[in-house]
Amino acid sequence: MRQGKPVLRTLLAAGVAGGLMLAGSAAWAADTYKPECFKPGNTKVIQQKAKTGPYKIALANGFAGNSWRIQMIQGLKAWAALPENKANIKELKIISTGTDVAAQIGAIDNLIAAGYDAIITIAVNPTAFGPVVKQAKKAGVVLVPFDNVLDTDQVITVTEPQVELEQVKAQFVWDNMPEKKGKILEIRGLPGNSVDRDRSIGMHKVFDGKPGIEVITVVGNWDDGTVQKVVSDAIATHGQFAGIVTQHGATGLINALNDAKHPKVPLGTSGENGSLKMIHDQGWTAIARVQSPMLAVVAAQAAIAELQGQAIPQLIELPVPTVYSKDLKDGVNYSSSAPDNFQAGADIPSCGAVVPIDALLKQTPDNN
Numbered sequence: 001m002r003q004g005k006p007v008l009r010t011l012l013a014a015g016v017a018g019g020l021m022l023a024g025s026a027a028w029a030a031d032t033y034k035p036e037c038f039k040p041g042n043t044k045v046i047q048q049k050a051k052t053g054p055y056k057i058a059l060a061n062g063f064a065g066n067s068w069r070i071q072m073i074q075g076l077k078a079w080a081a082l083p084e085n086k087a088n089i090k091e092l093k094i095i096s097t098g099t100d101v102a103a104q105i106g107a108i109d110n111l112i113a114a115g116y117d118a119i120i121t122i123a124v125n126p127t128a129f130g131p132v133v134k135q136a137k138k139a140g141v142v143l144v145p146f147d148n149v150l151d152t153d154q155v156i157t158v159t160e161p162q163v164e165l166e167q168v169k170a171q172f173v174w175d176n177m178p179e180k181k182g183k184i185l186e187i188r189g190l191p192g193n194s195v196d197r198d199r200s201i202g203m204h205k206v207f208d209g210k211p212g213i214e215v216i217t218v219v220g221n222w223d224d225g226t227v228q229k230v231v232s233d234a235i236a237t238h239g240q241f242a243g244i245v246t247q248h249g250a251t252g253l254i255n256a257l258n259d260a261k262h263p264k265v266p267l268g269t270s271g272e273n274g275s276l277k278m279i280h281d282q283g284w285t286a287i288a289r290v291q292s293p294m295l296a297v298v299a300a301q302a303a304i305a306e307l308q309g310q311a312i313p314q315l316i317e318l319p320v321p322t323v324y325s326k327d328l329k330d331g332v333n334y335s336s337s338a339p340d341n342f343q344a345g346a347d348i349p350s351c352g353a354v355v356p357i358d359a360l361l362k363q364t365p366d367n368n
Contacts, residue, residue, distance in 0.1 A: 031311065032045055032310075032311045032312060032313050033305050033310035033311055033312055034305070034310075034351075036350050037298065037301070037348075037350050037351035037352070038298075038302060038305075038312055038313050038316045038351075039313070039316060039317055039318060039319070040313035040314075040315065040316070040317075041157075041159075041161070041313065041315035041316065041317035042153070042313070042314060042315045044153060044313070044314035044315065045311050045312065045313060045314060046155070046156050046306060046311075046312050046313075046314050047306070047309065047310065047311040047312065048142075048306060048307075048309065049309060050307070050308050050309025051117065051140075051307045051308075051309075053087075053088050053090070053117075053304070053307065053308070054087060054088050054089055054090040055088060055089060055090055055117040055118060055303075055304060055307055056090050056091045056093070056115065056116045056117050056118075057080075057089055057091070057092055057093070057116065057117065057118045057119075057120070057300060057303060057304070058092070058093035058094075058095065058111045058116045058118070058119045058120070059073070059076060059092070059093070059094050059095065059119075059120050059121070059296065059300075060095055060097070060104060060107050060108045060111060060119050060120070060121040060122075061073065061094070061095065061096040061097070061121070061122050062096065062097055062098060062099060062104050062121075062122055062123070062124040062148075063096070063098060063099050063122075063124070063190055064096035064098075064365060065221075065223060066221070066222050066223040066224070066248070066249075067224065067272065067341035067342070067343070068222060068248060068291070068293055068343055069096075069122075069293075069365070070341075070365040071293040071341075071342065071343050071346070071360070072122075072147075072293035072294075072295070072296045073094055073096075073296070073363070073365040074360045074361065074363040074364070074365055075293050075294050075296060075297060075346070075353075075355050075360050075363075076092070076094075076296040076297055076300060077092065077094070077363040077364075078355040078356075078359045078360045078362070078363050079294075079297045079300070079353065079355050080092045080300070081359070081363075082355075082359075088304050089304075092368075093111070093116065093368065094365075094366070094367050094368050095107050095111070095367050096365075096367055097124075099124055099190070099192070100124070101124045101125045101128050101192075104121070104123070104124050105128065105129065105131075105132055108121065108129075108132050108136075108143075109132065109135065111141075112135055112136055112139050112141050116141060117141065117142065117307055118141065118142040118143075118144065118300075118303035118304070118306070118307060119136070119141060119142070119143050119144070119303075120143075120144045120145070120146060120296060120299040120300055120303055121143065121144070121145050121146075122145070122146060122147045122148045123145050123148050123149060123150050123193075123194070124148070124192060124193070125192050125193070126148065126149065126150055126151045126193070126194035126197070127150075127151050129145075129150050129152070130152070133150070133152055133154050133155055136155075137154070142155075142156075142303045142306045142307055143155045144156045144157070144158060144299045144300075144302050144303045144306075145157055145158075145299075146158035146159060146295045146296060146298070146299035147159065147195060147291065147295050147296075148193040148194050148195045148196075149194050149195075150194075151194070153314055153315070155314075156302050156303070156306060156312050156313075156314055156316065157314065157315050157316065158295055158298050158299040158302055158316045158318070159295070159315075159316070159317060159318070160291055160292070160295070160317065160318050160319070160320050161317050161320070162194070162195050162198035162199050162202065163198045163199070163201050163202040163205070164202060164320075165199060165202065165289050165291070165320050166198075166199035166200070166201075166202035166203045166245065166247065166268070166289075167202035167203065167205050167206060168202075168287070168289060168320075168322070169202075169203070169245050169268030169269070169287050169289055170202065170203045170205070170206035170207060170245050170268055171206050172266065172268055172287040172324075173206075173243035173244070173245055173266045173267065173268045173287075174206055174207065174210075174243070175266075176243075176266035176285050177242055177243050177265070177266055179242065180210070180212065180213075181211075181212030181213065181242065182212070182213070182214075182240075182241065182242030182243075183213075183214050183215075183216055183238055183239070183240075183241050183242060184207050184213060184214070184215045184216070184241060184242060184243050184244070184245070185215075185216050185218065185231070185234055185238075185241045185243075185244040185245070186200065186203055186204075186215055186216065186217045186218070186245055187218055187219075187220040187227055187230065187231065187244070187245065187246035187247060187249065187253065188200055188217060188218070188219050188220060188247060189219075189220065189221065189222040189247040189248060190221050190222055191219060195247075195291070196247065199247050200217075203245050203268075216234060216238050216241070218230040218231070218233070218234050220246065220247070220248070220249045220252070221249075222247060222248035222249060223248075223249055223252070224249045224250075224251045224252035224255075224272070224341065225252060226249065226252070227246060227248075227249030227250075227252035227253050227256070228249075228252030228253070228255050228256045229252075229256075231244075231252070231253055231256035231257065232256045232259060232260060235256070235257075235260045235262060236260075240262060240263060240265075241262070241265060242265055243265050243266050243267070243268075244257075244265060244266075244267050244268070245267075245268035246267070246268065246269055246270065247270065248270045248272075248291070249270070249272075250267070250269035250270045250271075250272050250275035250288070251272045251274040251275040251278070251340055251341065253267070253269065253275070254267075254275055254278045254279070254282075254284070258278075258282075264282075264283065264284055264285065265285075266285045266286065267279070267284055267285070267286040267287075268286070268287055268289075269286050269287065269288045269289075270288060270289065270290065270291070270343075271288045271289070271290035271291075271321070271323070271343055271344045271345050271346070272340065272341055272342070272343060272344070273334050273335060273338045273339065273340055273341070273342040273343070273344045274339075274340025274341065275288070275340075276288060276323070276328055276333065276334035276344055277330075277334055277336060277340070279325050279328060280325070280328040280329075280330070280334065284325055285325055286324070286325040287322065287323075287324055287325070288322070288323050288324075288345075289320050289321070289322050290320065290321040290322070290323075290343065290344070290345045290346060291320075292318070292321065292343070292345070292346045292347075292348055292353075293343050293346050294346050294347060294348050294351075294353040294355075295318070295348075297348070297351070297353040297355075298316065298318065298348060298351050298353055301351060301352075301353070302316060318348060318351075321345040321346075323345065333345060338357065339361075342357070
């Protein structure tokens with residue numbers, strides 16, 4: 001940290017016996033570790049006494065059945081395998097427990113009991129983990145939720161601003177609708193997750209209360225196959241839509257629109273490589289905003305930094321990579337040679353969360 005802030009230094013000195021949370025002005029962000037990566041979303045800082053590495057780290061994932069989760073696990077494994085990262089990681093454990101809250105909490109309990117130094121997690125439910133947070137703190141285990149986060153400020157959290165993420169997509173759709181009326185299709189994610197909840201809030205901030213607008217909502221589970229089915233069913237039931245906003249599964253969305261010979265309408269989409277290729281090649285007007293699977297890597301980095309005694313923002317809000325249909329270019333923001341389900345634009349260079357695609361694809365998403 002820089003010198004010259006005696007109040008901050010005094011608070012830090014008072015807290016070396018255990019985990020400490022600091023609250024103060026936004027200027028403190030300059031005194032946190034790697035602010036170019038760990039961008040603060042509030043003014044709270046977490047710091048604990050340093051623990052000697054290397055560390056046993058675990059990922060307690062929930063749902064693992066879509067391309068984003070697969071790439072997230074592959075990316076984390078590939079990053080941990082890089083020579084420059086191996087020195088800090090004694091073991092990387094991967095567990096995916098599905099959508100059952102109790103199963104995920106049980107897995108985290110077991111990891112704490114097994115002596116893991118840090119656990120990063122995509123929470124199945126944002127409100128059910130209070131006892132787990134307390135248990136981890138008591139055991140001296142660093143817990144870092146990311147993506148679908150917890151409704152608590154007691155642990156470091158890594159995310160993108162979810163309400164704003166979807167609100168920008170919805171606003172693009174509204175702005176590009178030739179006629180400001182008709183049915184809007186909202187394709188939500190996996191029920192019960194904070195990301196799904198917050199993104200739906202952002203979408204409705206734009207469309208709720210607008211005269212002549214009716215929002216039709218379907219559940220796509222952030223999965224291309226599911227999205228394709230529910231969109232096909234929605235078109236069969238409700239007819240044509242004036243605009244569509246999907247949280248994820250954009251490749252399935254466009255496949256369904258093509259199958260139904262649906263007119264081209266403005267789309268708010270995600271960053272799957274296949275959908276970006278179709279948007280470019282078929283002439284869709286669209287915005288794609290990427291929830292990076294590499295959030296897992298940033299969460300692991302934050303966990304290691306906390307274990308090393310660094311001062312870390314409690315809420316880390318990473319910028320949202322955004323691309324517009326008019327700017328799409330093969331080899332720049334999508335690739336005709338990459339898999340369709342690959343999440344384009346996922347690297348986070350400011351955090352060193354960059355993994356060569358060939359190294360990533362060599363990894364499996366399996367538990368270990």
